Amino acid sequence: MQFTFTEEQEQFRDMVRRFALEQSPASTVRRLMATDEGFEPALWEQLSRQLGLTALRIPEPYGGSGFSAVELGIVMEEFGRTLLCAPYFSSAVLSTEVILAAGTETDRSALLPGLADGSRRAAFAFTEVSGSRAVDEIDTRATTDGNGRWQVSGSKRFVIDGHTADCLIVTARADDDVGLFLVEDDAGGLLRRPLVTMDATRKLADVDFDGTPAIRIGGPGDCREQIEAALDAASVALAGEMIGGAQTLLDSAVAYAKMRVQFGRTIGSFQAIKHKCADMLLDVESARSAVYAAAGAAAGNHPEAPALACLAKAAASEAYVRTAAETIQIHGGIGFTWENDTHLWFKRAKSSEVLLGDPTWHREKLMQRWGY
Amino acid sequence: MNDPEDLRQSVTDWLEENWDPDAKLVEWRSKLVDSGWGMPTWPERWYGRGLSGEQAAAVLDVFAEAGAVGVASGGPGRLAAVTILEHGTDAQKEKYLRRILTGEDLWCQLFSEPGSGSDLAGATTRADRIDDGWRINGQKVWNTSAHHARYGLLVARTDWDLPKHQGLSYFLLDMDQEGVNVKQLKQMNGHASFNEVFFTDAFIPHGEMLGQEGDGWKVAMTTLANERRMADVLRNASSGERRGSIYEEVRRENEVLMAPYTWYPQRAGRVDLLVKRAQETGRIQDPVVRQEIAKVLIMARSAEWTAKRARAAQQQGRPQGPEGSLGKLAASNVARAAAQAHTLITGADALLSGEQSAENGIIAEILVSVPAISIAGGTDEIQRNIIAERVLGMEKEPRFDQGPFRDVRRN
Numbered sequence: 174m175q176f177t178f179t180e181e182q183e184q185f186r187d188m189v190r191r192f193a194l195e196q197s198p199a200s201t202v203r204r205l206m207a208t209d210e211g212f213e214p215a216l217w218e219q220l221s222r223q224l225g226l227t228a229l230r231i232p233e234p235y236g237g238s239g240f241s242a243v244e245l246g247i248v249m250e251e252f253g254r255t256l257l258c259a260p261y262f263s264s265a266v267l268s269t270e271v272i273l274a275a276g277t278e279t280d281r282s283a284l285l286p287g288l289a290d291g292s293r294r295a296a297f298a299f300t301e302v303s304g305s306r307a308v309d310e311i312d313t314r315a316t317t318d319g320n321g322r323w324q325v326s327g328s329k330r331f332v333i334d335g336h337t338a339d340c341l342i343v344t345a346r347a348d349d350d351v352g353l354f355l356v357e358d359d360a361g362g363l364l365r366r367p368l369v370t371m372d373a374t375r376k377l378a379d380v381d382f383d384g385t386p387a388i389r390i391g392g393p394g395d396c397r398e399q400i401e402a403a404l405d406a407a408s409v410a411l412a413g414e415m416i417g418g419a420q421t422l423l424d425s426a427v428a429y430a431k432m433r434v435q436f437g438r439t440i441g442s443f444q445a446i447k448h449k450c451a452d453m454l455l456d457v458e459s460a461r462s463a464v465y466a467a468a469g470a471a472a473g474n475h476p477e478a479p480a481l482a483c484l485a486k487a488a489a490s491e492a493y494v495r496t497a498a499e500t501i502q503i504h505g506g507i508g509f510t511w512e513n514d515t516h517l518w519f520k521r522a523k524s525s526e527v528l529l530g531d532p533t534w535h536r537e538k539l540m541q542r543w544g545y
Numbered sequence: 546m547n548d549p550e551d552l553r554q555s556v557t558d559w560l561e562e563n564w565d566p567d568a569k570l571v572e573w574r575s576k577l578v579d580s581g582w583g584m585p586t587w588p589e590r591w592y593g594r595g596l597s598g599e600q601a602a603a604v605l606d607v608f609a610e611a612g613a614v615g616v617a618s619g620g621p622g623r624l625a626a627v628t629i630l631e632h633g634t635d636a637q638k639e640k641y642l643r644r645i646l647t648g649e650d651l652w653c654q655l656f657s658e659p660g661s662g663s664d665l666a667g668a669t670t671r672a673d674r675i676d677d678g679w680r681i682n683g684q685k686v687w688n689t690s691a692h693h694a695r696y697g698l699l700v701a702r703t704d705w706d707l708p709k710h711q712g713l714s715y716f717l718l719d720m721d722q723e724g725v726n727v728k729q730l731k732q733m734n735g736h737a738s739f740n741e742v743f744f745t746d747a748f749i750p751h752g753e754m755l756g757q758e759g760d761g762w763k764v765a766m767t768t769l770a771n772e773r774r775m776a777d778v779l780r781n782a783s784s785g786e787r788r789g790s791i792y793e794e795v796r797r798e799n800e801v802l803m804a805p806y807t808w809y810p811q812r813a814g815r816v817d818l819l820v821k822r823a824q825e826t827g828r829i830q831d832p833v834v835r836q837e838i839a840k841v842l843i844m845a846r847s848a849e850w851t852a853k854r855a856r857a858a859q860q861q862g863r864p865q866g867p868e869g870s871l872g873k874l875a876a877s878n879v880a881r882a883a884a885q886a887h888t889l890i891t892g893a894d895a896l897l898s899g900e901q902s903a904e905n906g907i908i909a910e911i912l913v914s915v916p917a918i919s920i921a922g923g924t925d926e927i928q929r930n931i932i933a934e935r936v937l938g939m940e941k942e943p944r945f946d947q948g949p950f951r952d953v954r955r956n
């Protein structure tokens with residue numbers, strides 16, 4: 174496993190960090206979170222066509238650059254720092270990973286080049302009305318007329334960027350198998366409703382399918398394992414985003430504690446605050462270690478990689494949520510205002526904690542994957 | 546020697562020629578010390594080979610594969626060795642280093658006092674200059690190994706008119722003299738690994754000051770920084786089923802010397818036993834127990850990885866990030882959480898102690914040993930102060946202990 178970054182990876186991180194800091198100041202985040210779409214096409218163009226970040230994980234034959242979970246983790250961490258608003262996680266992570274995991278040669282050739290250059294944005298619809306990410310609890314159905322034409326019926330909830338994507342990749346039951354189905358945004362019987370989200374920087378939609386025409390991807394046969402693998406990859410990426418966000422919170426808490434004066438001294442000179450900050454640092458660095466270990470394991474196809482995906486997601490979730498709560502506390506009254514930026518990260522922490530399985534779910538899965 | 550394979554080969558060759566499982570322990574270690582393979586990262590002039598940490602790890606690997614016994618490198622002796630190596634005169638290095646590494650001399654750390662523990666700079670043990678050296682009077686406490694140590698690392702006050710940090714000096718004290726009186730202290734876990742040490746006109750010749758007069762604080766920082774990083778005393782203790790009379794000697798060394806420290810693994814929480822115990826008791830089925838075990842294992846693994854990140858950065862010659870300062874606090878958290886999880890797994894049996902209790906008393910011992918880890922070598926609170934002030938750069942607290950030490954309020 175890899176515990177440091179190469180020179181090239183460090184340069185790549187610098188580049189992404191500069192981009193995110195320039196393009197995603199809090200004022201932009203606030204402007205975009207107030208819109209229905211939650212992102213700007215111009216920024217999407219820039220990060221896909223100019224910087225090639227959407228192509229990161231896609232192999233070269235399909236127009237990508239063939240990088241690993243480590244580089245993806247770097248992008249997610251840096252985007253997480255600034256809450257950069259773009260359908261990156263839905264399209265370049267979730268959808269891309271599921272096609273990488275399950276797609277046939279035909280699917281890859283048809284879908285990946287568009288995702289790589291950002292000309293198409295996909296969303297992955299895998300969560301059922303029950304709210305579960307478990308692949309064994311899928312009620313959405315797919316039926317075929319026997320001539321390769323499929324129809325999907327059912328409902329998916331909490332689909333990230335589901336209302337703005339050009340196409341949806343849907344998990345559905347076909348007889349006993351769980352398969353993957355591609356639905357275009359203009360397909361008949363498709364109803365997409367944006368949801369009002371607590372974390373307005375992450376847009377979600379409910380999607381209903383009523384005999385909606387679809388193309389099967391991933392070939393015949395059961396895709397549960399591949400879906401799991403894609404969700405694991407996405408969990409590690411999301412955990413990377415989370416430590417990026419947690420780091421921003423820690424930085425802002427420490428900066429405020431060094432500046433704010435009460436009782437004739439900075440609040441950072443009070444041990445109650447000092448010790449909170451030391452604990453936050455330990456929390457964030459521990460989660461960071463877990464995330465880097467998980468990304469390294471995934472990149473190296475280490476046998477422990479699936480277990481470490483759960484470990485990293487659980488660790489990052491706990492650290493992010495705790496750091497967010499403490500950062501508000503350290504800011505005092507101003508931390509509870511809308512004007513102060515802390516709540517943007519607080520809400521992202523909470524939404525990320527729940528997304529793809531909460532820490533309790535991941536800890537149980539971790540124990541199972543370790544064989545306990 | 547830059548090629549790792551060449552390095553391994555040199556070590557293998559040397560071992561083939563020199564390693565003898567039936568040698569006398571001290572004779573073997575003498576040879577090892579002279580060869581430089583015993584302390585590979587040390588300078589060549591002083592029993593080392595000037596290798597990097599990464600290269601040293603490879604050397605240790607070859608030793609482990611061959612089952613070759615290493616230098617005596619645990620506990621306070623290690624602290625003495627690194628402190629003397631950094632601050633000692635050639636004469637001091639000549640006199641002490643070799644016998645530490647061969648295991649002939651044991652050391653102890655005489656820092657804490659009844660009136661000053663965290664506040665080491667508040668020491669009131671006095672060193673008064675006399676013709677041929679220094680006369681020592683006062684008391685130290687909680688000093689691990691003092692009851693069988695030949696020498697002590699002593700911080701004492703040589704000037705009462707200077708501010709507290711400036712009036713201290715650091716001495717190498719011969720424990721084998723009339724003016725030094727050691728009394729073992731029984732700990733809450735029933736063991737007695739630390740002591741009280743009383744000085745009544747004890748004597749230290751001039752040549753045994755480490756650094757200059759007034760350098761005590763600076764030199765002590767070297768000792769403390771290494772203590773925070775120090776590996777467990779028992780690391781090299783088990784030499785398994787290997788054959789040869791030297792292993793007998795190592796076993797005897799361990800039995801006698803390590804007896805007071807058999808509880809050391811328990812103070813770290815015995816994370817390694819959690820799943821085994823849960824499986825044996827059937828508690829592994831309980832979702833709450835599973836959650837608690839997972840939490841501890843996540844913390845413990847993350848702490849290991851954090852240490853690896855710190856080492857990797859060091860080996861690449863990059864500046865270490867905050868990850869280098871967090872290990873001790875992380876270890877406390879892991880130990881406490883593990884003790885809690887062990888009790889949860891053990892249920893009512895946690896009421897028992899000794900041989901009747903779970904795992905031959907080990908589980909009970911975990912519970913009553915873990916409190917040491919957040920106190921010894923700098924308390925958790927002190928660690929948090931250090932992290933906040935030195936790593937995060939937060940403002941120091943107002944001080945009430947400036948000015949001449951004789952006017953400072955104390956116990």
Ligand SMILES: Cc1cc2nc3c(=O)[nH]c(=O)nc-3n(C[C@H](O)[C@H](O)[C@H](O)COP(=O)(O)OP(=O)(O)OC[C@H]3O[C@@H](n4cnc5c(N)ncnc54)[C@H](O)[C@@H]3O)c2cc1C
Pocket residue numbers: 444653654655656657658659660661662663664686687688689690739917920921922923924925926927930
């Ligand atoms: C198992 C064990 C082995 C030891 N071995 C040795 C040894 O070999 N040699 C040696 O010299 N000593 C040794 N010690 C002593 C140890 O270093 C001290 O106990 C420790 O530094 C704390 O000092 P104290 O006991 O005086 O507690 P105090 O310093 O009185 O602390 C009491 C409480 O106050 C808190 N506190 C103190 N100052 C501050 C502050 N500035 N900010 C916030 N909180 C504060 C502490 O965290 C603690 O909770 C050992 C201790 C143990 C438990």
